[in-house]
Amino acid sequence: MRLLLDTHTLIWYFETHAKMSAVALAAILDPANQKLVSPATFWEIAIKLGTGKYIFAESFSEFVQHAIHDNGFAILPIEPSHCEPLVTLPFHHRDPFDRLLISQAMAESISIISADPIFDKYPVQRLW
Secondary structure, three states: OEEEEOHHHHHHHHHOHHHOOHHHHHHHHOOOOEEEEOHHHHHHHHHHHHHOOOOOOOOHHHHHHHHHHOOOOEEOOOOHHHHHHHHOOOOOOOOHHHHHHHHHHHHHOOEEEOOOHHHHHOOOOEEO
């Protein structure tokens, strides 16, 4: 199964598994699943680090190395086809990062691992 990690999912998985549901953690730990991270996620993290909303004990580049690459997560590039669903996507959610994740998941027909129940209003499978 191909799985797209929401931003908070990536951070919580890296920092502490305690905030994660058993279902989400099992899906990430299952070696049969391909875990994907969107550039929208590390873009959001970089912005929030810059504004002070997030504070990590390591640099941004170290976080990317340890949280993404060291865990064997793959980057899901943002393709023009991933943006097409945004044209008609209802505004149940106004966060541009989450909207892009939803659109990527729709275009790729993949599930999103997220604690955010607003994702359920969209035609994507949310695991949590």
